[in-house]
Amino acid sequence: MFEIIDHIEIELTVDHVLKGQGIDPARASDRVRNAALEVLEEANPLLEPKALATKLPVLDFAHETLTFEGGIFEGPLVKRALAGAAEIFLAVCTIGPKLEERMKELMGSDMIKGLALDGAGTAAIGLVSQAVTNKLIAAAENSGLKTGMRAQPGQEGWPIEQQRVLFSVLPAEKIGVRLTDSCLMIPRKSVSFVLPLGKDLCEDAVPCDFCSKRERCHWRREKQVAAR
């Protein structure tokens, strides 16, 4: 069961456009600030924010491997972010292709404006993914559950190839997002993520607390002996 989220209201500001380019608004030159102002009017109507999300039960967690209904996620970041989850939200968010198409046109004629529009796109997908995360957190809290750290394949500690697992579960083409052979998302201004939820998630828990191998794990025993 999937949910398409297409009522995502975001409004870019000049500061968003500058920060999206990695520029501190307080230090932006007049030329760069003016380019950001110029693209702002053009950028907002080019945004088509959409997301697709689902929630799936976790079947097992052992060391760096989380098995859920539909697939397996593996990696050090999986261990750190998802240990203790009873369920996981999976989501893909995008701003659609229009801003990117216009940005490519501009790069050939006015690079400063093109870069400003690219920054607007980066800022916009950040706002969209945060809005979707907030919505999922609110849904979990309404069910009396806690959420943990948001993580995504391709971040340090989670091989980008695992995007294939996420995309095998979520039919992202329904919101116009596809994966290339090298596991990049098209449109480029798209974000995928996993958000853990459950009753047992708490800040002072460690992954070994939730591991199905914990009673017979020699690494854990060695760590306990070393800590004495």
Ligand code: SF4
């Ligand atoms: S109990 Fe052992 S296998 Fe499980 S997470 Fe800890 S170190 Fe890894």
